[in-house]
Amino acid sequence: MRRGARFWLQLGFTVFVCLFLVVPVVMSVLAGVTENFFIGAKSGLTLRWIGEVWSLYANTVYLSIGIAVACLAVTLLLGVPAAYALARTQNRWARAFEELLVLPVAVPGLATALALILMYGQLRGFRASWTFILVGHVLFTLPFMVRSVLAVIDLQTLEDAAASLGASFRQRFFQVILPNAKPGILAGSLMVVTLSMGEFNITWMLHTPLTQTLPVGLADSYASMRLEIGSAYTIVFFFMIVPLLVALQFISDRVGQNK
């Protein structure tokens, strides 16, 4: 088949858009492993900058992982029962609550953070601890957990059936509701961890020099370190976040198939 000018034009445009997106990523990765970026790749490739990042910022990586895990635990404990209650309650208060829950996503993170500081800034111990950042992350990620779980937890008839067989509330919840809501809970969990790892807005306002998370550390390195270190740091972040994103995609595909 002969292809007309139209085809080549479209192909050209597509390739151009792809390059536009991919080249900066490649450059950034290259910058992180090049001896001297201004001289270029001919100065030699090295893992030195990554080692440097680790010695300077390892604690931000640990803190980010710690906060993400804690955030996951809190959103599971709050979000799953909340989603269950929301699915069971069909009045307008429940709907209003659902909307309210999403507000921290719509409101700029800086504003949420400022409100937290105004309200709790005087509590020194709390203000200086990582749990202050955790509160911000929970506010921001909770709606994602609730929404994911809500999508699958409407199991009213299954619960009725279990009850008719004599199952108590506890038995119904742990043996029927939770196992069958698992895909939603899993999808919500990955979402929460991913969002918490990458959260910058709220965290930037809430952090102290001793409670820097990975994204805040990134901003710090971009502002005050040499370009190679900032880029190497980005690579580290990539290696942490990409597996999570892949898992997220995998699970949402699985959930989609089961529908």
Place this chain on the structure above:
Amino acid sequence: MTSDSVPIHLQSVGKTFADGTRALEPLQLDIAAGETLVLLGPSGCGKTTLLRIIAGLETPDAGGRVLFGDTDVSALPIERRNVGMVFQSYALFPNMNVAENIGYGLRVRSVDLTNREKKINELLALVQLEGYGERRIDQLSGGQRQRVALARALAVRPRALLLDEPLTALDAKLREQLRADIDRLLRSLSITSVYVTHDQSEAMALGDRVAVMESGRIAQIGTPREIYFRPRTAFVADFIGTMNRMRLAPGAAESLFRPEDTRVVAAGEAQFSGTIVSVFFLGDHTRLMVDCGSSQLLTVETTDRREFRQGEPLHLAVAREALLLL
């Protein structure tokens, strides 16, 4: 397998929903032990609400009482009423296999594994699903799923079996087959059952008695024959089967009669005459729509083998005992 069936008594049971809708007018209802009562009616008539009140999934308005035998269960939640329930959507637990589904009621009652397995095998045999214990739910057809649901409900030896449109989700052929299976089960177990449906042929086939419901009330309750041959209200008459209505003499009240009671006769014997508007040959009988000058077309069903033609004049008669005045 025997059952511990009880009679069920409802006393002034009504239901008003939170938004003020009256789903059920206060009613009395007595269901004998071992009886199959069918609640029949169009959607929104309150039949499902009534079933859910018997189950314990809804509470009746103040003053209403539900008794299982001599025990007042009005205040008991469903999990303490020991009823078996079968749902239109099957409601099988997707996280458990067939055997685990059937055994779930025994598991929450802490029946030990050996006895549980014995009972599960008994029930698999009862619903003709031997060897299916290890299957996942999504590996079963709709009919098989509903049989598992029946087995699961029966496993706990319920005091009553409550079925909420169990055949509605199935296709026509399967529906008939499963209807026969359910009929066989209910007869052999002689378990008190309440069966909700909007399908009159299901109601006729399965019910010892049928309660026809209309906007929150029981319009008529009786055996299928009583309901069909002696409907007490126009609503019941029209809901069950097809009913013709016609004034047989000027100024007389409207008479009601069934299509199969309308005979094609010679001109001399005719009580009334009309013209054939349409002809449906159905093999075992022919259905004719006839214009006799009244507001509605009459439906006539005849086993006569001759060919009827559109526009042909037709002479008709109805036996006196087949006429109803409502």
